[in-house]
Amino acid sequence: METTRDIPHPEAASPLFRTEGLGLDFGQGEGARQVLGKVDLQVRSGELVALIGPSGCGKTSLFNLLAGLLKPSFGRILLKEREVAHLRGHLSYMQQKDLLLPWRSVLDNAVLGLELAGAPRKEARARARALLPVFGLEGFAGHRPNQLSGGMRQRVALLRTILCRKEILLLDEPFGALDAITRRTIQAWFLKVWERFRPAVVLVTHDVEEALMLADRIMVMSAPPSAVIKETLGVDLARPRRAAAPELIRLREGLLCSLEQN
Amino acid sequence: MKEKATALLWPGLLLAALLASWEAAVRIWSIPDYILPGPGAIFQTAWTRSDLLLRHTGVTLAEVGLGIALAFAVGTGLAVAMQSSRIMERALLPLVVASQTIPVFAVAPLLILWFGYGMGSKVVMTAIIVFFPITVNLVRGLKSVDPDALALFTILGAGPGQVFFKLRLPHSLPFLFTGLKIAVSVSLIGAVIGEWVGAKKGLGYLMVQANAQLQVELVFAAIFYLSVIGTGLYLLTAALERLLAPWRQD
Numbered sequence: 001m002e003t004t005r006d007i008p009h010p011e012a013a014s015p016l017f018r019t020e021g022l023g024l025d026f027g028q029g030e031g032a033r034q035v036l037g038k039v040d041l042q043v044r045s046g047e048l049v050a051l052i053g054p055s056g057c058g059k060t061s062l063f064n065l066l067a068g069l070l071k072p073s074f075g076r077i078l079l080k081e082r083e084v085a086h087l088r089g090h091l092s093y094m095q096q097k098d099l100l101l102p103w104r105s106v107l108d109n110a111v112l113g114l115e116l117a118g119a120p121r122k123e124a125r126a127r128a129r130a131l132l133p134v135f136g137l138e139g140f141a142g143h144r145p146n147q148l149s150g151g152m153r154q155r156v157a158l159l160r161t162i163l164c165r166k167e168i169l170l171l172d173e174p175f176g177a178l179d180a181i182t183r184r185t186i187q188a189w190f191l192k193v194w195e196r197f198r199p200a201v202v203l204v205t206h207d208v209e210e211a212l213m214l215a216d217r218i219m220v221m222s223a224p225p226s227a228v229i230k231e232t233l234g235v236d237l238a239r240p241r242r243a244a245a246p247e248l249i250r251l252r253e254g255l256l257c258s259l260e261q262n
Numbered sequence: 263m264k265e266k267a268t269a270l271l272w273p274g275l276l277l278a279a280l281l282a283s284w285e286a287a288v289r290i291w292s293i294p295d296y297i298l299p300g301p302g303a304i305f306q307t308a309w310t311r312s313d314l315l316l317r318h319t320g321v322t323l324a325e326v327g328l329g330i331a332l333a334f335a336v337g338t339g340l341a342v343a344m345q346s347s348r349i350m351e352r353a354l355l356p357l358v359v360a361s362q363t364i365p366v367f368a369v370a371p372l373l374i375l376w377f378g379y380g381m382g383s384k385v386v387m388t389a390i391i392v393f394f395p396i397t398v399n400l401v402r403g404l405k406s407v408d409p410d411a412l413a414l415f416t417i418l419g420a421g422p423g424q425v426f427f428k429l430r431l432p433h434s435l436p437f438l439f440t441g442l443k444i445a446v447s448v449s450l451i452g453a454v455i456g457e458w459v460g461a462k463k464g465l466g467y468l469m470v471q472a473n474a475q476l477q478v479e480l481v482f483a484a485i486f487y488l489s490v491i492g493t494g495l496y497l498l499t500a501a502l503e504r505l506l507a508p509w510r511q512d
Contacts (some may be wrong), residue, residue, distance in 0.1 A: 064413075068417075069413050069414075088416075088417060089419065092415070095410060095414075097410055099408070099411050099414050101432070103432045103435070103507070105432075112418065115428075116418045144508075164418070
């Protein structure tokens with residue numbers, strides 16, 4: 001069953017972006033509370049990194065810092081070794097909520113990013129239409145979001161995210177709201193899409209299994225307050241992976257152990 | 263479709279029963295027409311004097327339509343102002359709410375004085391009643407956009423104009439229609455009160471005239487026409503909503 005692919009070895013390239021001691025305080029003065037400690041995150045081009053940790057450990061805050069929705073209290077962000085305020089313009093961001101606009105059809109939701117970036121409508125639609133089959137949405141171009149299942153809605157959201165053609169993809173528990181069976185199908189399918197477009201992905205998840213099946217590296221975040229990345233595990237296995245593979249079992253043990261210590 | 267039919271069946275039957283017992287009561291106790299005419303007499307008048315009634319209906323309908331249009335223009339302006347600036351909201355919202363404590367009946371004579379016996383005063387009176395539900399619901403819609411959706415638009419690089427026209431406005435359409443449905447249901451109050459206080463035309467004027475001449479069946483016929491207008495306006499608004507905001511049915 002297992003197939004081998006030539007995945008460029010992550011060590012080979014210098015990081016596409018990284019953070020240095022990035023952190024966030026909420027509030028000011030006496031009542032200030034540290035949400036995010038000093039986070040050092042490194043992501044290489046085309047790499048799939050999973051961030052796993054207890055809920056409320058500031059994973060979403062980290063994404064909001066990267067996307068420029070929040071301002072860091074300390075630390076810095078570097079894109080290709082150049083310091084930047086945030087990565088907006090270089091990343092697309094997908095949340096657990098699909099955030100599809102109920103008044104737009106599947107196709108018009110998919111082109112939202114292109115449209116807001118000023119792409120001609122016709123061209124944007126043609127590009128989205130060409131990708132509908134890849135996303136399992138053929139024949140659904142004119143449907144409204146409320147006519148779709150949760151899994152399909154999530155695929156429309158991913159199509160909208162992918163169409164922006166950014167080199168970095170932030171996924172905040174994108175499959176968290178789906179039932180277990182749908183989630184497994186959509187994970188396998190997501191790998192295919194990822195291999196086709198090959199953006200650098202940071203995937204936030206609660207799900208140990210999801211991290212193990214998808215990621216090149218798994219980073220474990222510590223418990224709040226002031227979460228930091230406390231451990232990084234490399235998963236040097238070809239995809240698609242079998243949950244029962246001996247090495248995966250060993251990694252799972254280590255990962256669960258590390259999470260329990262939180 | 264079938265569910266719709268049965269939904270109409272029971273209230274329809276009840277209404278028929280009520281009308282029948284009304285007619286029976288009028289006949290059994292021989293209540294004179296100038297006190298309480300039976301539904302038969304009322305419908306007969308509504309039919310035989312339809313020329314007169316329709317002429318006045320046209321005037322009232324025009325007043326209500328223009329009043330709603332005026333309220334819509336003012337209400338939209340107010341709502342957008344309140345949404346776009348916190349200071350505007352803090353300054354305007356209490357005044358908008360306070361304006362509702364003034365009974366329209368109390369200002370009606372003044373409005374007649376300022377805007378005359380013609381349609382103008384009735385249009386303004388309708389607008390005063392109607393602008394509140396429109397404004398308040400539109401503000402609620404404009405402000406209730408999911409913060410995550412706003413974040414999505416920011417990340418996708420949307421400017422303020424794009425956020426307004428591609429997110430806030432379509433999002434608030436169903437809220438606007440909620441306001442409009444309330445508005446059309448109460449809009450007739452403004453026009454009719456205006457016509458009672460001082461007018462030369464309109465169903466309210468006709469009612470006052472007929473009442474004075476003890477033509478009570480004509481008063482009832484006018485009320486019947488008014489309720490047809492009200493129902494028609496409501497159904498029209500609901501149809502418009504299905505056309506312009508069809509995603510609401512979820």
